[in-house]
Amino acid sequence: MASAAAERKVIRVLLVEDEEIHKVLARALLRSAVGGVELDEAGTGAEAVRRVRDGGASAGAYDLIITDGKMPVMDGHEATRRIRAMGVTTPIVGLSSDTFPSDVDAFIKAGADDFTPKPLSKEKLVRILAKFNLV
Amino acid sequence: MDYTNLRRQIISMKKSLFDQGYLDEQFNQLEELQDDSSPNFVDEVVALFFKDSSRLLTNIEQALEKYPQDFYRLDSLVYQFKGSGSSIGALRMKNECSMFKAHCNDRDLEGYRTLDDSSSIPASHSLLEQLHLIPWLTQMPPVTPEDKEGACHSEAEAGDIFSCKHKHQIKGPVST
Numbered sequence: 203m204a205s206a207a208a209e210r211k212v213i214r215v216l217l218v219e220d221e222e223i224h225k226v227l228a229r230a231l232l233r234s235a236v237g238g239v240e241l242d243e244a245g246t247g248a249e250a251v252r253r254v255r256d257g258g259a260s261a262g263a264y265d266l267i268i269t270d271g272k273m274p275v276m277d278g279h280e281a282t283r284r285i286r287a288m289g290v291t292t293p294i295v296g297l298s299s300d301t302f303p304s305d306v307d308a309f310i311k312a313g314a315d316d317f318t319p320k321p322l323s324k325e326k327l328v329r330i331l332a333k334f335n336l337v
Numbered sequence: 338m339d340y341t342n343l344r345r346q347i348i349s350m351k352k353s354l355f356d357q358g359y360l361d362e363q364f365n366q367l368e369e370l371q372d373d374s375s376p377n378f379v380d381e382v383v384a385l386f387f388k389d390s391s392r393l394l395t396n397i398e399q400a401l402e403k404y405p406q407d408f409y410r411l412d413s414l415v416y417q418f419k420g421s422g423s424s425i426g427a428l429r430m431k432n433e434c435s436m437f438k439a440h441c442n443d444r445d446l447e448g449y450r451t452l453d454d455s456s457s458i459p460a461s462h463s464l465l466e467q468l469h470l471i472p473w474l475t476q477m478p479p480v481t482p483e484d485k486e487g488a489c490h491s492e493a494e495a496g497d498i499f500s501c502k503h504k505h506q507i508k509g510p511v512s513t
Contacts, residue, residue, distance in 0.1 A: 221417065223385040223424045230370045230378060272416055299420035321423040323366050 212238035213336050218250040218269035218278060219243070219297075228268065228322050235327045236337065246273050247281030254285050254292075264292050265336055268322075269314075271298035271305065279312040286313035293334040297322060359465060363426030382425055389421040390462055397458075401446070412441045418458070427465055433458045 213236055219225050225243060232239045242264070244250035250269060257263025267285070269278035282294050296309030296317040306317045316333065318326045331337045354360040371378040397414050400407060419434035437458060440446050 221389070221420065223382060223389060223421050226382055226385060227367075227424050230375060234370055272413065299416055299423060320420050321363055321426075323363060324369070 212240055213265045213331075214240045214242070214263065216242045216244060216250060216253060216264045216267045218245075218247060218267065218273070218281060220245045220270065220273045224270065224297075224320065224322070231322055231324055231327050235324060235331065247276030247278055247284075249275075250281045251276070251284045251288075254290055255288060266330070266334060267292055267294045268297055268330075269294060271296060271300060271309070279308050282309065282312040282314050295330055354465070357429075359427065359429045361426045361428040363423065363428075365426070367425060386421050386425045386427070387466075390418065393418045393421070394459060394462065406446065408441045408444055412438055415441065415458075422462075425465075427462075430458060430462055430465065 215232060217225065217228050217232075219228065229241060232241055242253060244253055247269070250267070254263055254267070269281060271278045278296055278298070282296070285292075285294065293316070294314045296306075296314045297320055298305055298309070298317070299320045301319040309317045316330065318330065328337075351360075355364075367379045367382055375381075393414055397411065397418070400411050400414060415434050415437050419431050419438070422430040422434065
């Protein structure tokens, strides 16, 4: 899937975040760090699950999912669990202001592949994209 | 308007915020993301922060006044506040939020309340109000050779400009 993204030269990212300031920052960072990016956004974990399911879970709608932890309706941990339960193997990165080991563990146990503390930065994003061979 | 001195004061203010630990590298990231396609990016993000923080501070104050305290709600509010502040590099405020959250986890806000007023979330936040001035740096006219020549004088020293060893061309009234 990662090599397909690299061949396509456009990566499809789902950003799961309810707060505008983090969305604005993530949009700017993604467009700065990646030449071609198609960015979808979900304001809750429930919307994220719907987008992944409706986008064609088996077809791999996204190359990367970045999700906040605390959100209304459904948090990022539960969304991660449900996305994994669909059989989706897309890399999922948890993004949160809570950075205790227990917070990181919660994401990893839910099925996330990585965690990075807020705020998202160019360095963190480049590391994530390199880790999952998306650049 | 004396843009040279205004520019110098804003730069000095910004440096002071970094030196005193109120801002960190994240703010530089915002400035690096500002370009021709997003010429007001810093202003936009800073404005979002103050829009969030105004609402959150009010909610936190209201939550603190309730008894018994809803620590879950307080923790959630401070989580948002911490995240929002970290987006603009508000380092000291982020650390204050972490301390506050720790007290929430211990169900003990009395310990937090006994801290010096200068070490509080509102105090850190109020100092960050100066960030509203930084977008002015990109909106002011560019520095001219005349500006640089006159830059050795502050507004207060404008009256002594004739005693300066540098040659100055005076255009219009000297500002005081």
